[in-house]
Amino acid sequence: MVVHHTGLVVRDLAKNIEIYKKLGYSCVGQTITDFIQNNKVVFLTNEDRTHMLELIAPLNSKSTVYNFQDGYHHICYDVSDDSDFVNQFRTLKIGKVFTGSIVAPAIDDREVVFAMLYNGALVEFIIR
Numbered sequence: 001m002v003v004h005h006t007g008l009v010v011r012d013l014a015k016n017i018e019i020y021k022k023l024g025y026s027c028v029g030q031t032i033t034d035f036i037q038n039n040k041v042v043f044l045t046n047e048d049r050t051h052m053l054e055l056i057a058p059l060n061s062k063s064t065v066y067n068f069q070d071g072y073h074h075i076c077y078d079v080s081d082d083s084d085f086v087n088q089f090r091t092l093k094i095g096k097v098f099t100g101s102i103v104a105p106a107i108d109d110r111e112v113v114f115a116m117l118y119n120g121a122l123v124e125f126i127i128r
């Protein structure tokens with residue numbers, strides 16, 4: 001299992017891009033408008049490309065992050081090399097997958113699912 005990124009909810013993408021640039025991050029690609037989850041998304045990476053951030057800003061009241069406070073939202077793992085991961089996750093009994101497969105335009109239209117761990121942490125898994 002490989003960490004793909006850490007997701008952060010923000011209200012102002014431009015302001016937060018500038019903040020993270022001062023911490024050594026730079027944008028990876030363009031800002032994406034995700035009409036599936038009703039968010040604007042941009043990825044940033046640190047200088048040695050060992051860590052990626054996803055800044056998520058709600059587009060409207062239908063946004064999946066509309067009611068979230070700014071700050072940490074989720075950690076994302078790429079498990080696409082394991083076609084049975086979702087079933088394996090269920091057998092771990094550490095949380096519940098609460099979405100079906102969702103196309104993620106900001107991740108090259110790959111499929112993701114979200115889970116809530118029993119400790120309250122939100123986790124995203126890239127499954128294809």
